[in-house]
Amino acid sequence: MRKPPPPRVGTKGVPRADREAEILDAACREFGEQGYRHASVARIAAACEISRALVYEYFGSRDGLHAACARFIGDPLVAAVTAAQTSADPDERARATITAILTRLEERRFDWQVIYDPTVPPDAAGHDLLQDYRAALNRLGAEGVRAVSDTTDDLDLSLLTQLWYGTVTSTIAWWQRHPEETAASLAERWQRLLAMR
Amino acid sequence: MRKPPPPRVGTKGVPRADREAEILDAACREFGEQGYRHASVARIAAACEISRALVYEYFGSRDGLHAACARFIGDPLVAAVTAAQTSADPDERARATITAILTRLEERRFDWQVIYDPTVPPDAAGHDLLQDYRAALNRLGAEGVRAVSDTTDDLDLSLLTQLWYGTVTSTIAWWQRHPEETAASLAERWQRLLAMR
DNA sequence: TCCTGATCTGACACATGAGTAAGTTACGTA
DNA sequence: TACGTAACTTACTCATGTGTCAGATCAGGA
Numbered sequence: 001m002r003k004p005p006p007p008r009v010g011t012k013g014v015p016r017a018d019r020e021a022e023i024l025d026a027a028c029r030e031f032g033e034q035g036y037r038h039a040s041v042a043r044i045a046a047a048c049e050i051s052r053a054l055v056y057e058y059f060g061s062r063d064g065l066h067a068a069c070a071r072f073i074g075d076p077l078v079a080a081v082t083a084a085q086t087s088a089d090p091d092e093r094a095r096a097t098i099t100a101i102l103t104r105l106e107e108r109r110f111d112w113q114v115i116y117d118p119t120v121p122p123d124a125a126g127h128d129l130l131q132d133y134r135a136a137l138n139r140l141g142a143e144g145v146r147a148v149s150d151t152t153d154d155l156d157l158s159l160l161t162q163l164w165y166g167t168v169t170s171t172i173a174w175w176q177r178h179p180e181e182t183a184a185s186l187a188e189r190w191q192r193l194l195a196m197r
Numbered sequence: 198m199r200k201p202p203p204p205r206v207g208t209k210g211v212p213r214a215d216r217e218a219e220i221l222d223a224a225c226r227e228f229g230e231q232g233y234r235h236a237s238v239a240r241i242a243a244a245c246e247i248s249r250a251l252v253y254e255y256f257g258s259r260d261g262l263h264a265a266c267a268r269f270i271g272d273p274l275v276a277a278v279t280a281a282q283t284s285a286d287p288d289e290r291a292r293a294t295i296t297a298i299l300t301r302l303e304e305r306r307f308d309w310q311v312i313y314d315p316t317v318p319p320d321a322a323g324h325d326l327l328q329d330y331r332a333a334l335n336r337l338g339a340e341g342v343r344a345v346s347d348t349t350d351d352l353d354l355s356l357l358t359q360l361w362y363g364t365v366t367s368t369i370a371w372w373q374r375h376p377e378e379t380a381a382s383l384a385e386r387w388q389r390l391l392a393m394r
Numbered sequence: 395t396c397c398t399g400a401t402c403t404g405a406c407a408c409a410t411g412a413g414t415a416a417g418t419t420a421c422g423t424a
Numbered sequence: 425t426a427c428g429t430a431a432c433t434t435a436c437t438c439a440t441g442t443g444t445c446a447g448a449t450c451a452g453g454a
Contacts, residue, residue: 012431013420038234038316042411051433056413119235149393155375156390162371163364163390170363174356181352193353193360196346208401208450237441248403253443
Protein backbone atom coordinates (compact mmCIF):
# COMPACT_ATOMS: atom_id res chain seq x y z
CA MET A 1 0.00 0.00 0.00
CA ARG A 2 3.05 2.29 -0.06
CA LYS A 3 2.29 5.29 -2.21
CA PRO A 4 4.95 6.20 -4.79
CA PRO A 5 6.92 9.29 -3.75
CA PRO A 6 5.31 12.46 -5.14
CA PRO A 7 7.18 13.81 -8.19
CA ARG A 8 9.65 16.48 -7.21
CA VAL A 9 9.76 19.62 -9.27
CA GLY A 10 13.42 20.63 -9.29
CA THR A 11 16.45 19.04 -10.96
CA LYS A 12 17.41 15.42 -10.38
CA GLY A 13 21.06 16.18 -11.04
CA VAL A 14 21.32 14.22 -14.28
CA PRO A 15 23.59 16.01 -16.78
CA ARG A 16 22.04 16.90 -20.10
CA ALA A 17 24.25 14.59 -22.17
CA ASP A 18 23.31 11.57 -20.04
CA ARG A 19 19.64 12.42 -20.14
CA GLU A 20 19.72 12.94 -23.88
CA ALA A 21 21.28 9.53 -24.35
CA GLU A 22 18.64 7.97 -22.13
CA ILE A 23 15.83 9.66 -24.06
CA LEU A 24 17.36 8.68 -27.39
CA ASP A 25 17.54 5.06 -26.32
CA ALA A 26 13.93 4.94 -25.18
CA ALA A 27 12.86 6.78 -28.34
CA CYS A 28 14.59 4.29 -30.63
CA ARG A 29 12.71 1.47 -28.94
CA GLU A 30 9.41 3.37 -29.15
CA PHE A 31 9.82 4.38 -32.80
CA GLY A 32 10.95 0.86 -33.66
CA GLU A 33 8.10 -0.88 -31.88
CA GLN A 34 5.27 1.52 -32.71
CA GLY A 35 6.41 3.16 -35.92
CA TYR A 36 6.65 6.91 -36.47
CA ARG A 37 2.94 7.52 -36.57
CA HIS A 38 1.94 5.78 -33.40
CA ALA A 39 5.04 6.58 -31.36
CA SER A 40 4.16 8.73 -28.37
CA VAL A 41 6.36 11.28 -26.65
CA ALA A 42 4.36 10.63 -23.47
CA ARG A 43 5.46 6.96 -23.44
CA ILE A 44 9.07 7.87 -24.16
CA ALA A 45 9.08 10.35 -21.30
CA ALA A 46 7.39 7.84 -18.99
CA ALA A 47 10.04 5.23 -19.81
CA CYS A 48 12.70 7.72 -18.65
CA GLU A 49 10.55 8.78 -15.67
CA ILE A 50 10.62 12.42 -16.71
CA SER A 51 8.00 14.83 -18.03
CA ARG A 52 7.22 15.33 -21.70
CA ALA A 53 8.30 18.94 -21.48
CA LEU A 54 11.91 17.94 -20.90
CA VAL A 55 11.92 15.90 -24.08
CA TYR A 56 10.74 18.97 -26.01
CA GLU A 57 13.34 21.09 -24.23
CA TYR A 58 16.14 18.82 -25.45
CA PHE A 59 14.93 17.69 -28.88
CA GLY A 60 12.56 20.47 -29.95
CA SER A 61 9.79 18.27 -31.29
CA ARG A 62 8.70 14.70 -31.78
CA ASP A 63 9.95 15.04 -35.32
CA GLY A 64 13.33 16.31 -34.20
CA LEU A 65 13.63 13.39 -31.80
CA HIS A 66 12.79 11.00 -34.60
CA ALA A 67 15.44 12.51 -36.86
CA ALA A 68 17.99 12.19 -34.06
CA CYS A 69 17.06 8.51 -33.68
CA ALA A 70 17.44 7.97 -37.41
CA ARG A 71 20.94 9.41 -37.36
CA PHE A 72 21.86 7.56 -34.18
CA ILE A 73 20.87 4.24 -35.72
CA GLY A 74 21.66 4.81 -39.38
CA ASP A 75 25.21 6.15 -39.25
CA PRO A 76 26.83 3.24 -37.41
CA LEU A 77 24.73 0.64 -39.23
CA VAL A 78 25.70 1.85 -42.68
CA ALA A 79 29.32 2.13 -41.52
CA ALA A 80 29.29 -1.44 -40.20
CA VAL A 81 27.78 -2.88 -43.38
CA THR A 82 30.15 -0.88 -45.57
CA ALA A 83 33.09 -2.11 -43.55
CA ALA A 84 31.98 -5.70 -44.14
CA GLN A 85 32.39 -5.48 -47.93
CA THR A 86 35.98 -6.71 -48.08
CA SER A 87 35.93 -10.12 -49.71
CA ALA A 88 35.76 -10.49 -53.48
CA ASP A 89 33.81 -13.74 -53.19
CA PRO A 90 30.05 -12.97 -53.32
CA ASP A 91 29.05 -15.76 -50.96
CA GLU A 92 31.61 -14.74 -48.40
CA ARG A 93 30.58 -11.12 -48.78
CA ALA A 94 26.91 -11.99 -48.18
CA ARG A 95 27.93 -13.87 -45.06
CA ALA A 96 30.00 -10.95 -43.80
CA THR A 97 27.15 -8.52 -44.52
CA ILE A 98 24.51 -10.46 -42.65
CA THR A 99 26.91 -11.03 -39.75
CA ALA A 100 27.66 -7.32 -39.59
CA ILE A 101 23.96 -6.46 -39.51
CA LEU A 102 23.09 -9.05 -36.90
CA THR A 103 26.02 -8.14 -34.67
CA ARG A 104 25.08 -4.47 -34.87
CA LEU A 105 21.48 -5.26 -33.91
CA GLU A 106 22.24 -7.87 -31.26
CA GLU A 107 21.29 -5.65 -28.34
CA ARG A 108 18.96 -3.37 -30.31
CA ARG A 109 16.73 -5.61 -32.39
CA PHE A 110 14.10 -2.93 -32.92
CA ASP A 111 16.54 -0.54 -34.65
CA TRP A 112 16.00 -2.16 -38.04
CA GLN A 113 12.33 -1.23 -38.01
CA VAL A 114 13.22 2.41 -37.44
CA ILE A 115 15.18 2.43 -40.69
CA TYR A 116 12.53 0.50 -42.62
CA ASP A 117 9.55 2.22 -40.98
CA PRO A 118 6.83 2.57 -43.61
CA THR A 119 4.83 5.06 -41.54
CA VAL A 120 7.25 8.00 -41.81
CA PRO A 121 5.48 10.76 -43.77
CA PRO A 122 7.42 12.50 -46.55
CA ASP A 123 7.46 15.82 -44.71
CA ALA A 124 9.16 14.41 -41.61
CA ALA A 125 12.66 15.71 -40.99
CA GLY A 126 13.98 12.18 -40.77
CA HIS A 127 12.34 11.01 -43.99
CA ASP A 128 15.12 12.02 -46.34
CA LEU A 129 17.72 10.82 -43.88
CA LEU A 130 16.16 7.37 -43.74
CA GLN A 131 15.87 7.31 -47.49
CA ASP A 132 19.59 7.98 -47.73
CA TYR A 133 20.41 5.16 -45.31
CA ARG A 134 18.14 2.77 -47.15
CA ALA A 135 19.67 3.82 -50.45
CA ALA A 136 23.17 3.18 -49.08
CA LEU A 137 22.20 -0.25 -47.76
CA ASN A 138 20.32 -0.92 -50.97
CA ARG A 139 23.30 -0.09 -53.12
CA LEU A 140 25.40 -2.56 -51.19
CA GLY A 141 22.68 -5.20 -51.38
CA ALA A 142 22.13 -4.62 -55.09
CA GLU A 143 25.83 -5.10 -55.77
CA GLY A 144 25.70 -8.44 -54.02
CA VAL A 145 22.58 -9.43 -55.90
CA ARG A 146 24.13 -8.51 -59.23
CA ALA A 147 27.19 -10.55 -58.42
CA VAL A 148 25.12 -13.66 -57.64
CA SER A 149 22.41 -13.51 -60.28
CA ASP A 150 22.92 -13.68 -64.04
CA THR A 151 20.07 -11.46 -65.20
CA THR A 152 20.59 -7.97 -66.58
CA ASP A 153 16.93 -6.96 -66.60
CA ASP A 154 16.39 -3.88 -64.42
CA LEU A 155 13.04 -5.07 -63.09
CA ASP A 156 14.52 -8.45 -62.20
CA LEU A 157 17.33 -6.76 -60.31
CA SER A 158 15.04 -4.41 -58.42
CA LEU A 159 12.79 -7.31 -57.40
CA LEU A 160 15.76 -9.40 -56.30
CA THR A 161 17.10 -6.53 -54.23
CA GLN A 162 13.71 -6.10 -52.61
CA LEU A 163 13.65 -9.83 -51.87
CA TRP A 164 17.09 -9.65 -50.27
CA TYR A 165 15.98 -6.95 -47.86
CA GLY A 166 12.66 -8.67 -47.26
CA THR A 167 14.61 -11.71 -46.22
CA VAL A 168 16.75 -9.72 -43.82
CA THR A 169 13.66 -8.03 -42.37
CA SER A 170 11.92 -11.38 -41.91
CA THR A 171 14.94 -12.81 -40.19
CA ILE A 172 15.06 -9.95 -37.73
CA ALA A 173 11.32 -10.25 -37.08
CA TRP A 174 11.85 -13.94 -36.32
CA TRP A 175 14.79 -13.06 -34.11
CA GLN A 176 12.61 -10.79 -32.00
CA ARG A 177 10.43 -13.77 -31.17
CA HIS A 178 13.48 -15.96 -30.41
CA PRO A 179 15.53 -13.88 -27.99
CA GLU A 180 17.66 -16.85 -26.93
CA GLU A 181 19.35 -16.90 -30.35
CA THR A 182 22.61 -14.92 -30.53
CA ALA A 183 23.88 -12.99 -33.54
CA ALA A 184 26.56 -15.60 -34.08
CA SER A 185 24.25 -18.61 -33.88
CA LEU A 186 21.69 -16.97 -36.13
CA ALA A 187 24.29 -16.06 -38.75
CA GLU A 188 25.44 -19.67 -38.69
CA ARG A 189 21.90 -20.95 -39.03
CA TRP A 190 21.29 -18.60 -41.95
CA GLN A 191 24.40 -19.70 -43.75
CA ARG A 192 23.43 -23.34 -43.34
CA LEU A 193 19.85 -22.91 -44.55
CA LEU A 194 20.78 -20.82 -47.56
CA ALA A 195 23.52 -23.26 -48.56
CA MET A 196 21.03 -26.14 -48.36
CA ARG A 197 19.01 -25.04 -51.33
CA MET B 198 -15.82 28.36 -59.12
CA ARG B 199 -18.85 26.07 -58.90
CA LYS B 200 -19.53 25.25 -55.27
CA PRO B 201 -20.14 21.57 -54.48
CA PRO B 202 -23.83 20.84 -53.82
CA PRO B 203 -24.67 21.16 -50.11
CA PRO B 204 -24.93 17.77 -48.39
CA ARG B 205 -28.47 16.50 -48.28
CA VAL B 206 -29.72 15.15 -44.99
CA GLY B 207 -32.19 12.43 -45.97
CA THR B 208 -31.66 9.07 -47.64
CA LYS B 209 -29.83 8.73 -50.94
CA GLY B 210 -31.73 5.59 -51.80
CA VAL B 211 -28.76 3.23 -51.57
CA PRO B 212 -29.81 -0.13 -50.06
CA ARG B 213 -27.98 -1.19 -46.95
CA ALA B 214 -26.30 -4.21 -48.56
CA ASP B 215 -24.81 -2.10 -51.34
CA ARG B 216 -23.66 0.58 -48.94
CA GLU B 217 -22.10 -1.97 -46.63
CA ALA B 218 -20.16 -3.46 -49.53
CA GLU B 219 -18.97 0.00 -50.55
CA ILE B 220 -17.84 0.81 -47.00
CA LEU B 221 -16.12 -2.56 -46.66
CA ASP B 222 -14.19 -1.98 -49.84
CA ALA B 223 -13.00 1.47 -48.80
CA ALA B 224 -12.17 0.16 -45.33
CA CYS B 225 -10.01 -2.67 -46.69
CA ARG B 226 -7.98 -0.13 -48.64
CA GLU B 227 -7.67 2.19 -45.63
CA PHE B 228 -6.68 -0.56 -43.18
CA GLY B 229 -4.26 -1.98 -45.74
CA GLU B 230 -2.60 1.33 -46.53
CA GLN B 231 -2.57 2.87 -43.07
CA GLY B 232 -2.60 -0.13 -40.75
CA TYR B 233 -5.11 -0.70 -37.97
CA ARG B 234 -3.75 1.98 -35.70
CA HIS B 235 -3.69 4.86 -38.11
CA ALA B 236 -6.77 3.95 -40.12
CA SER B 237 -9.45 6.60 -39.77
CA VAL B 238 -13.20 6.12 -39.95
CA ALA B 239 -13.44 9.71 -41.15
CA ARG B 240 -11.34 8.95 -44.24
CA ILE B 241 -13.31 5.77 -44.98
CA ALA B 242 -16.58 7.68 -44.76
CA ALA B 243 -15.20 10.47 -46.93
CA ALA B 244 -14.16 7.95 -49.60
CA CYS B 245 -17.78 6.75 -49.74
CA GLU B 246 -19.09 10.33 -49.56
CA ILE B 247 -21.20 9.59 -46.50
CA SER B 248 -21.02 10.67 -42.86
CA ARG B 249 -19.08 8.79 -40.17
CA ALA B 250 -22.29 8.15 -38.29
CA LEU B 251 -23.56 5.83 -41.01
CA VAL B 252 -20.44 3.71 -40.75
CA TYR B 253 -21.06 3.32 -37.01
CA GLU B 254 -24.72 2.58 -37.71
CA TYR B 255 -23.81 -0.34 -39.98
CA PHE B 256 -20.64 -1.72 -38.38
CA GLY B 257 -20.93 -0.70 -34.73
CA SER B 258 -17.37 0.49 -34.24
CA ARG B 259 -14.05 0.95 -35.96
CA ASP B 260 -13.02 -2.34 -34.44
CA GLY B 261 -16.12 -4.12 -35.76
CA LEU B 262 -15.44 -2.73 -39.22
CA HIS B 263 -11.88 -3.98 -39.02
CA ALA B 264 -13.03 -7.47 -38.04
CA ALA B 265 -15.46 -7.47 -40.96
CA CYS B 266 -12.61 -6.54 -43.30
CA ALA B 267 -10.46 -9.32 -41.88
CA ARG B 268 -13.16 -11.87 -42.59
CA PHE B 269 -13.92 -10.40 -46.01
CA ILE B 270 -10.30 -10.70 -47.05
CA GLY B 271 -9.21 -13.77 -45.09
CA ASP B 272 -11.89 -16.29 -45.96
CA PRO B 273 -11.53 -16.24 -49.76
CA LEU B 274 -7.75 -15.90 -49.59
CA VAL B 275 -7.30 -18.97 -47.41
CA ALA B 276 -9.79 -20.83 -49.59
CA ALA B 277 -7.91 -19.90 -52.75
CA VAL B 278 -4.54 -20.94 -51.35
CA THR B 279 -5.97 -24.18 -49.97
CA ALA B 280 -7.50 -24.97 -53.34
CA ALA B 281 -4.10 -24.55 -54.97
CA GLN B 282 -2.54 -27.43 -53.02
CA THR B 283 -3.24 -30.14 -55.55
CA SER B 284 0.05 -31.20 -57.06
CA ALA B 285 2.31 -33.67 -55.25
CA ASP B 286 5.42 -32.04 -56.70
CA PRO B 287 6.72 -29.39 -54.24
CA ASP B 288 8.01 -27.04 -56.95
CA GLU B 289 4.76 -27.18 -58.85
CA ARG B 290 2.83 -26.67 -55.63
CA ALA B 291 4.87 -23.59 -54.75
CA ARG B 292 4.17 -22.21 -58.21
CA ALA B 293 0.44 -22.86 -57.86
CA THR B 294 0.41 -21.27 -54.39
CA ILE B 295 2.11 -18.05 -55.44
CA THR B 296 -0.08 -17.85 -58.53
CA ALA B 297 -3.20 -18.28 -56.41
CA ILE B 298 -2.11 -15.52 -54.04
CA LEU B 299 -1.15 -13.10 -56.80
CA THR B 300 -4.33 -13.73 -58.77
CA ARG B 301 -6.44 -13.18 -55.68
CA LEU B 302 -4.64 -9.88 -54.97
CA GLU B 303 -4.46 -8.65 -58.56
CA GLU B 304 -7.13 -5.98 -58.11
CA ARG B 305 -6.69 -5.60 -54.34
CA ARG B 306 -2.97 -5.38 -53.70
CA PHE B 307 -3.40 -3.80 -50.28
CA ASP B 308 -5.37 -6.77 -48.88
CA TRP B 309 -2.23 -8.69 -47.96
CA GLN B 310 -1.17 -5.95 -45.54
CA VAL B 311 -4.48 -6.21 -43.73
CA ILE B 312 -3.75 -9.85 -42.95
CA TYR B 313 -0.11 -9.20 -42.00
CA ASP B 314 -0.78 -5.88 -40.23
CA PRO B 315 1.62 -5.66 -37.29
CA THR B 316 -0.27 -2.78 -35.67
CA VAL B 317 -3.38 -4.72 -34.64
CA PRO B 318 -3.51 -4.72 -30.83
CA PRO B 319 -4.24 -8.04 -29.07
CA ASP B 320 -7.56 -6.81 -27.72
CA ALA B 321 -8.96 -5.99 -31.16
CA ALA B 322 -11.87 -8.17 -32.25
CA GLY B 323 -10.08 -8.99 -35.49
CA HIS B 324 -6.81 -9.96 -33.82
CA ASP B 325 -7.66 -13.61 -33.21
CA LEU B 326 -9.30 -13.87 -36.61
CA LEU B 327 -6.19 -12.61 -38.35
CA GLN B 328 -4.05 -14.93 -36.28
CA ASP B 329 -6.19 -17.84 -37.48
CA TYR B 330 -5.82 -16.82 -41.13
CA ARG B 331 -2.09 -16.40 -40.73
CA ALA B 332 -1.89 -19.77 -39.01
CA ALA B 333 -3.79 -21.41 -41.86
CA LEU B 334 -1.58 -19.81 -44.50
CA ASN B 335 1.43 -20.61 -42.38
CA ARG B 336 0.52 -24.26 -42.10
CA LEU B 337 0.27 -24.50 -45.87
CA GLY B 338 3.55 -22.65 -46.29
CA ALA B 339 5.25 -24.80 -43.68
CA GLU B 340 4.21 -27.97 -45.47
CA GLY B 341 5.79 -26.71 -48.64
CA VAL B 342 8.92 -25.69 -46.78
CA ARG B 343 9.19 -29.11 -45.15
CA ALA B 344 8.83 -30.80 -48.50
CA VAL B 345 11.66 -28.75 -50.02
CA SER B 346 14.14 -28.57 -47.17
CA ASP B 347 15.91 -31.50 -45.57
CA THR B 348 16.22 -30.24 -42.00
CA THR B 349 14.09 -31.54 -39.15
CA ASP B 350 15.07 -28.90 -36.62
CA ASP B 351 11.98 -27.01 -35.42
CA LEU B 352 13.72 -23.66 -35.24
CA ASP B 353 15.07 -24.13 -38.76
CA LEU B 354 11.59 -24.87 -40.02
CA SER B 355 10.00 -21.91 -38.28
CA LEU B 356 12.66 -19.58 -39.67
CA LEU B 357 12.26 -20.98 -43.17
CA THR B 358 8.51 -20.55 -42.98
CA GLN B 359 8.97 -16.96 -41.85
CA LEU B 360 11.35 -16.41 -44.76
CA TRP B 361 8.81 -17.83 -47.21
CA TYR B 362 6.16 -15.36 -46.09
CA GLY B 363 8.65 -12.54 -45.88
CA THR B 364 9.45 -13.22 -49.51
CA VAL B 365 5.78 -13.13 -50.46
CA THR B 366 5.29 -9.90 -48.53
CA SER B 367 8.30 -8.30 -50.22
CA THR B 368 7.06 -9.33 -53.61
CA ILE B 369 3.69 -7.74 -53.01
CA ALA B 370 5.32 -4.57 -51.72
CA TRP B 371 7.38 -4.43 -54.91
CA TRP B 372 4.25 -5.08 -56.95
CA GLN B 373 2.57 -2.05 -55.45
CA ARG B 374 5.34 0.10 -56.87
CA HIS B 375 5.10 -1.63 -60.27
CA PRO B 376 1.41 -1.49 -61.13
CA GLU B 377 2.04 -2.33 -64.78
CA GLU B 378 3.01 -5.88 -63.84
CA THR B 379 0.14 -8.41 -63.97
CA ALA B 380 -0.35 -11.39 -61.67
CA ALA B 381 0.58 -13.72 -64.51
CA SER B 382 3.73 -11.88 -65.56
CA LEU B 383 4.87 -11.52 -61.95
CA ALA B 384 4.33 -15.23 -61.23
CA GLU B 385 6.38 -16.03 -64.32
CA ARG B 386 9.15 -13.64 -63.26
CA TRP B 387 9.17 -15.17 -59.80
CA GLN B 388 9.44 -18.67 -61.13
CA ARG B 389 12.33 -17.72 -63.39
CA LEU B 390 14.30 -15.87 -60.67
CA LEU B 391 13.86 -18.61 -58.10
CA ALA B 392 14.87 -21.30 -60.58
CA MET B 393 18.00 -19.34 -61.47
CA ARG B 394 19.71 -19.90 -58.19
C1' DT C 395 -53.39 11.21 -47.24
C1' DC C 396 -50.87 9.72 -43.32
C1' DC C 397 -47.79 6.73 -41.17
C1' DT C 398 -43.85 3.65 -40.52
C1' DG C 399 -39.37 2.21 -41.26
C1' DA C 400 -34.95 2.66 -43.70
C1' DT C 401 -31.34 5.75 -44.81
C1' DC C 402 -28.62 9.48 -43.52
C1' DT C 403 -26.68 13.85 -41.20
C1' DG C 404 -25.06 17.77 -37.98
C1' DA C 405 -23.76 18.69 -33.60
C1' DC C 406 -22.42 17.14 -29.64
C1' DA C 407 -19.28 14.79 -25.56
C1' DC C 408 -15.03 12.81 -24.55
C1' DA C 409 -10.24 10.94 -24.90
C1' DT C 410 -5.53 11.26 -26.47
C1' DG C 411 -1.52 13.40 -27.88
C1' DA C 412 1.45 17.54 -29.62
C1' DG C 413 3.40 21.64 -28.29
C1' DT C 414 3.96 25.96 -25.01
C1' DA C 415 4.43 29.04 -20.99
C1' DA C 416 5.58 29.97 -16.59
C1' DG C 417 7.34 28.68 -12.67
C1' DT C 418 10.20 25.58 -9.03
C1' DT C 419 14.35 23.34 -7.28
C1' DA C 420 19.18 22.35 -6.81
C1' DC C 421 23.89 22.83 -8.14
C1' DG C 422 28.23 25.28 -8.92
C1' DT C 423 30.78 29.20 -8.23
C1' DA C 424 32.34 33.89 -6.95
C1' DT D 425 26.21 32.87 1.47
C1' DA D 426 24.12 34.93 -2.52
C1' DC D 427 23.19 34.37 -7.30
C1' DG D 428 23.00 32.71 -12.06
C1' DT D 429 21.92 28.86 -14.63
C1' DA D 430 20.82 24.04 -15.72
C1' DA D 431 17.38 20.63 -14.88
C1' DC D 432 12.77 19.79 -14.34
C1' DT D 433 7.44 19.99 -13.71
C1' DT D 434 2.52 21.53 -13.77
C1' DA D 435 -0.99 23.41 -16.23
C1' DC D 436 -2.67 25.21 -20.07
C1' DT D 437 -4.09 25.37 -25.47
C1' DC D 438 -5.06 23.23 -29.71
C1' DA D 439 -5.87 19.59 -33.08
C1' DT D 440 -7.52 15.08 -34.28
C1' DG D 441 -10.18 11.06 -33.82
C1' DT D 442 -13.90 7.93 -31.66
C1' DG D 443 -18.43 7.24 -30.53
C1' DT D 444 -23.52 8.97 -29.51
C1' DC D 445 -27.91 11.18 -30.27
C1' DA D 446 -31.80 13.50 -31.86
C1' DG D 447 -33.75 14.50 -35.76
C1' DA D 448 -34.23 15.22 -41.10
C1' DT D 449 -35.65 13.16 -45.53
C1' DC D 450 -37.62 9.84 -48.48
C1' DA D 451 -40.04 5.49 -50.27
C1' DG D 452 -43.81 2.54 -49.96
C1' DG D 453 -48.01 0.72 -48.06
C1' DA D 454 -52.71 1.12 -45.52
